[in-house]
Amino acid sequence: MTKEQRRLNETRRKEHAWKKWGPYLSERQWGTVREDYSEDGNAWDYFTHDQARSRAYRWGEDGIAGISDDHQVLCFALGLWNGKDPILKERLFGLTNSEGNHGEDVKEYYFYLDSTPTHSYMKYLYKYPQAAYPYTDLIETNRQRGRQALEYELLDTGIFNEDRYFDVFVEYAKAGPDDLGIRISIANRGPEEATLHLLPTLWFRNTWSWEGALPSRFCQRGRWRV
Numbered sequence: 001m002t003k004e005q006r007r008l009n010e011t012r013r014k015e016h017a018w019k020k021w022g023p024y025l026s027e028r029q030w031g032t033v034r035e036d037y038s039e040d041g042n043a044w045d046y047f048t049h050d051q052a053r054s055r056a057y058r059w060g061e062d063g064i065a066g067i068s069d070d071h072q073v074l075c076f077a078l079g080l081w082n083g084k085d086p087i088l089k090e091r092l093f094g095l096t097n098s099e100g101n102h103g104e105d106v107k108e109y110y111f112y113l114d115s116t117p118t119h120s121y122m123k124y125l126y127k128y129p130q131a132a133y134p135y136t137d138l139i140e141t142n143r144q145r146g147r148q149a150l151e152y153e154l155l156d157t158g159i160f161n162e163d164r165y166f167d168v169f170v171e172y173a174k175a176g177p178d179d180l181g182i183r184i185s186i187a188n189r190g191p192e193e194a195t196l197h198l199l200p201t202l203w204f205r206n207t208w209s210w211e212g213a214l215p216s217r218f219c220q221r222g223r224w225r226v
Contacts, residue, residue: 003120004116004117004118004120007116007118007120008117008118011118016176016177017177018118018119018120018174018177019070019118019119020069020070020177020178021067021068021069021070021119021174021177021178021180022067022068022070022119022122023066023067023112023115023119023122024067024068024069024070024072025061025062025063025066025067025068025072025075025076025077026060026061026062026063027062027063027064027066027091027092027110028062028091028092028094028106029052029057029059029060029061029062029091030047030048030049030051030052030062030091031043031044031047031048031049031096032047034058034059034060035047035057035058035059035060037058044096044097044098045096045098048096049091049093049094052091053087053088053090056206057205057206058206060072060205061075061203061205062077062091062092063075063076063077063078063090063091063201064077064078064079064080064089064090064091064092064110064126065077065078065110065124065126065168065170066078067119067122067172067180068205072205073204073205073207074202074203074204074205075202075203075204075205076182076200076201076202077090077201078090078126078168078170078184078198078199078200078201079198079199079200079201080126080128080166080168080196080197080198080199081196081197081199082128082129082130082131082132082166082194082195082196082197083195083197084130084131084132085132085133086132088199089128089133090201092106092108092110093106093107093108093133093135093138094106094107094108095107095138095139095142099139099142099143100142100151101142101143101145101146101147101149101151101152102147102151105142105151107138107153107154108126108127108154109126109127109154109155110124110125110126110127111124111125111126112124113125113169118174119172119174120173120174121171121172121173121174122171122172123169123170123171123172124169124170124171125167125168125169125170126167126168126170127160127165127166127167127168128165128166128168128196129154129159129160129164129165130164130165130166130188130190130194130196131159131164133159134154134157134159137157138152138154138157162190162191163189163190163191164189164190164191164192164194165189165190166186166187166188166189166194166196167186167187167189168184168185168186169183169184169185169186169187170182170183170184171183171184171185182200184198184200186198
């Protein structure tokens with residue numbers, strides 16, 4: 001019997017909660033029906049990616065390479081900044097249903113490399129450009145294309161030319177149900193030295209009661225940088 005099989009058996013017998021922590025954090029909470037409080041039911045336009053960095057969610061959280069407990073009370077994810085982006089890279093960017101010529105479409109490169117059934121080990125890869133992320137270019141160019149045309153992808157912008165990007169590897173390993181080790185490894189694939197600011201972030205999800213009418217005001221999202 002392998003160690004992972006033992007963990008699975010202990011989970012089934014409810015002896016140890018090996019699945020309490022896992023990849024339960026969404027990579028995109030903005031623009032979803034979960035966060036749509038509009039009168040017309042237009043989730044895409046009601047809660048945009050641009051608003052997500054300063055507007056409070058109600059039903060969940062999001063992050064890159066993130067984890068949380070199974071009730072998503074405490075969350076962990078990465079914040080990245082190449083010194084050139086206008087905002088921190090804290091969640092995946094994509095086109096909404098009306099912006100993409102083929103509908104909704106994420107414009108990032110990320111890979112789930114490994115995970116055990118109990119999430120006792122997980123490995124994730126995110127490719128982060130060294131130049132300013134082309135948010136406006138991706139939106140405007142795809143809007144100009146019809147359904148018969150190809151999608152305008154992040155690779156098409158030229159931002160990965162000469163391999164000027166970082167490979168950000170994130171690994172999680174459990175020594176116990178509530179004892180997690182986190183290793184973050186970063187490789188500069190470009191031909192020159194480049195700076196990357198890394199902000200591992202730990203925060204509690206907002207779980208307050210809104211009591212009746214939904215507020216339209218924006219709320220500052222509090223996070224702890226560690």
